[in-house]
Amino acid sequence: QSVLTQPPSASGTPGQRVTISCSGSSSNIGSNTLNWYQQLPGTAPKLLIYNNNQRPSGVPDRFSGSKSGTSASLAISGLQSEDEADYYCAAWDDSLNGYVFGPGTKVSVL
């Protein structure tokens, strides 16, 4: 049972907007930076969004993140076939004194 909650899957057609939610608590999302990682099939995870809504250099601006209270979301605008991947939210948890990951959301492009 993950401390952070994500939907197991999300899908859309090319060009559509897809949103993935991540729900937590006051000890993790509510008090620490929320970050998103993208894992393409057969590859290592990659930092996608950091500090709630910042994109590392090289990440397309169709990816955006937001956070409000103890929840966060990742939006993919203009969905592309290469966006098919697993997406994980993660944060430090003050109560557990460690990092927690969401269970991951598999995004499919129909």
Place this chain on the structure above:
Amino acid sequence: EVQLVQSGAEVKKPGESLKISCKGSGYSFTSHWIVWVRQMPGKGLEWMGIIYPYDSEIRYSPSFQGRVTMSVDKSISTAYLQWGSLEASDTAIYYCARLPEGLYNWFDTWGQGTLVTVSS
């Protein structure tokens, strides 16, 4: 370029010991925390623990405390993850990753992963 390069895949028998490595380059190795993350076959990411190469301060996840040992060799900018006695349930891909600054933040650079297979 900041890079983390991990050691190659391993196939071990239950009860055997193992030490895998993660070599950092392109940055000041001792100034950045290194985390270890497990991914079991077909499953999600699990945080195992974190080590600060400067003074070897370590924080283990309760789920892995006592099962693995983290260490570093500053002289060769390398972090290690080791098992004293492997079990079949240790079969997984293990990733190291770097924090760009301080603790409680994000992991900006990941190693390519080390596949560990434990089978009799």
